[in-house]
Amino acid sequence: MTVESRDSARMSTSQDGSTTYLSTGALVTRLVRGYVRPYRLTLGGAILCMVVAAASQPLLAWLMEPVVRDVFINRDQTMLVLVPLAIMGIMVIGGAANFGQSVLMNWVGLRIVADLQRRAFSHLIHLDLAFFKRNPTGNLIAHLTSDAYLIRQAASSTLTSLVKDLLTVSLLVALMFYENWRLALVVFLVFPMAAWPISSLGKRMRKVITITQGEVGSFTTLLTETFQGVRHVKAYGMEIHESTRAERMIERLFALYMKATRTRAMTTPMMEGLGGIAIAIVIWYGGSQVIAGESEPGAFFALFTALLLAYRPIRSIANLNTALQEGLAAAQRVFAVLDQRSDIVEKKNARSLSVNGGGIKFNAVKFSYIDETPALGGITMEVSAGQTVALVGPSGAGKSTILNLIPRFYDVDSGSVEVDGQDVRSLTLSSLRSAIALVSQDVALFDDTVRANISYGRPDADINDIIAAANSAAAHDFITSLPDGYDTLVGERGAKLSGGERQRIAIARALLKNAPILLLDEATAALDAESEREVQTALTMLKRDRTTLVIAHRLATVRDADRIYVFDKGRVVEQGSHAELLSVEGLYSRLYALQFVDQVAPTNAEISDEIDEAISLARV
Ligand SMILES: Nc1ncnc2c1ncn2[C@@H]1O[C@H](COP(=O)(O)OP(=O)(O)OP(=O)(O)O)[C@@H](O)[C@H]1O
Numbered sequence: 001m002t003v004e005s006r007d008s009a010r011m012s013t014s015q016d017g018s019t020t021y022l023s024t025g026a027l028v029t030r031l032v033r034g035y036v037r038p039y040r041l042t043l044g045g046a047i048l049c050m051v052v053a054a055a056s057q058p059l060l061a062w063l064m065e066p067v068v069r070d071v072f073i074n075r076d077q078t079m080l081v082l083v084p085l086a087i088m089g090i091m092v093i094g095g096a097a098n099f100g101q102s103v104l105m106n107w108v109g110l111r112i113v114a115d116l117q118r119r120a121f122s123h124l125i126h127l128d129l130a131f132f133k134r135n136p137t138g139n140l141i142a143h144l145t146s147d148a149y150l151i152r153q154a155a156s157s158t159l160t161s162l163v164k165d166l167l168t169v170s171l172l173v174a175l176m177f178y179e180n181w182r183l184a185l186v187v188f189l190v191f192p193m194a195a196w197p198i199s200s201l202g203k204r205m206r207k208v209i210t211i212t213q214g215e216v217g218s219f220t221t222l223l224t225e226t227f228q229g230v231r232h233v234k235a236y237g238m239e240i241h242e243s244t245r246a247e248r249m250i251e252r253l254f255a256l257y258m259k260a261t262r263t264r265a266m267t268t269p270m271m272e273g274l275g276g277i278a279i280a281i282v283i284w285y286g287g288s289q290v291i292a293g294e295s296e297p298g299a300f301f302a303l304f305t306a307l308l309l310a311y312r313p314i315r316s317i318a319n320l321n322t323a324l325q326e327g328l329a330a331a332q333r334v335f336a337v338l339d340q341r342s343d344i345v346e347k348k349n350a351r352s353l354s355v356n357g358g359g360i361k362f363n364a365v366k367f368s369y370i371d372e373t374p375a376l377g378g379i380t381m382e383v384s385a386g387q388t389v390a391l392v393g394p395s396g397a398g399k400s401t402i403l404n405l406i407p408r409f410y411d412v413d414s415g416s417v418e419v420d421g422q423d424v425r426s427l428t429l430s431s432l433r434s435a436i437a438l439v440s441q442d443v444a445l446f447d448d449t450v451r452a453n454i455s456y457g458r459p460d461a462d463i464n465d466i467i468a469a470a471n472s473a474a475a476h477d478f479i480t481s482l483p484d485g486y487d488t489l490v491g492e493r494g495a496k497l498s499g500g501e502r503q504r505i506a507i508a509r510a511l512l513k514n515a516p517i518l519l520l521d522e523a524t525a526a527l528d529a530e531s532e533r534e535v536q537t538a539l540t541m542l543k544r545d546r547t548t549l550v551i552a553h554r555l556a557t558v559r560d561a562d563r564i565y566v567f568d569k570g571r572v573v574e575q576g577s578h579a580e581l582l583s584v585e586g587l588y589s590r591l592y593a594l595q596f597v598d599q600v601a602p603t604n605a606e607i608s609d610e611i612d613e614a615i616s617l618a619r620v
């Protein structure tokens, strides 16, 4: 992969993922095709209910005519009974239809949310590491939660408004024209005037909501980060600092929500004002027609009732735009994530790795996470099948980066990485990764049982194999002393275990995988001398028939590696066996001497190196 192509991939995701801009039409088409169409039957049922509910409204208005004419003016006894019964019947049927459309519509809306969440999650989980490094967790959470619900809201209210409200209004308008077309015409000259301000409010709404959602994402990130790192917050006495940071964001969110509320609320007085004008005109003009004897009072009251009944659906049609804009902005963000493509993709003709001992070769590998700052500046390195090779060197030298390139978490900028003579880019990711067991620097346990954590990656593993792996990792004893043994829940990210216990579970997990290639990144750094010795013994046995790459700061643990590569600033500066490296006065012998300070008096420069070293150890 070239530097430019990685850069352009990065360009297409700004932090809120909104750079791939889709037009409104494209968004709607995509939503309807992908998420609404599968539920067209249920939707059909909802629409049927909406038609019934919509039809009940003009019927009610129309009944005002016999109420006035037959009951009040003609004093007809039969109609006095019939009309109220009819009104009751219509309202019951209309109510039932409303219930039906509401349940069915919400079902469709919630299905849309569920489908979006499912698709977004399974898409996200397949994206490469680089994507997760550039996108804050909080934003991703916001896309799957609040954005998904905004889309549902928009889809439900748009469909309801477009069908039920629009139909209700059309029928009511038709009735008004039927009752008194001249009066109806006058009323409806007022309404188109509402269109312009309402649409401009909608545009403003969309802008505010986009900014707000971005802030919601940052807020979620801040919360996750602070609560997860609460120990550090307390240790450094940063509670007030964090409160201030959170308060600032909360106030910003408050202001944004208020702005959105004001914008949304502005449609109400606008509609009320217009409604008032319409009502005034109807009473004045309609009243004068009745007084002049040009029209019936019954017709007037039917029209007037229709006008009052039209108010609510017209209002929700007017608000439709804002809900729609919110939903479209959310869809924009979710689709931007769904459109993300991994940089790490399998070739069309990718082959399965054919394992032959698991030999690893780096050919002049150059790599950088960020352009212009190379993490590896031309590494050539060979680990023969079955060998154990150690990578040592100061912090930030690029050791973990080497391990990242073997399972192809990232692609090299130039050169190549081969496993058993096969370029990792020519292989299927699953075959490559199933040949590798990795214990990384930052152990990741899941909030599940010890047993599930060890068998992660091999969920069907036999309990005896799990126990054997735990034994080799010197973990069996502490696990059996946990309250529920192998069924003990480890807490979020393994919080209920000590650092060393977490590490041993991670080692057991890697051992259970029984892969030909074992990558250990500071795998025993958090262990006490005793358990480290136990784990080392187990590892020595395991290393025998597999290729192992070990990273260790404690050089004593890598003394008997077949070969040691000494890294500094992304380059190999020395290589050889422990004895060979000690015999040359280089970085390795200096680092080694520092770890046995009793024997060698350090110089000032060495002391400061040692401090660096101590800091990096503390960081691990
Ligand atoms: N995801 C990342 N994005 C950008 N830069 C990174 C990333 N990961 C590592 N780096 C940079 O790459 C360089 C090499 O990092 P690497 O993790 O390989 O060091 P290391 O030798 O494993 O150090 P340590 O001993 O502290 O674990 C460092 O300068 C680091 O800042």
Ligand SMILES: [Mg+2]
Pocket: 399, 400, 401, 441, 521
């Ligand atoms: Mg590292």
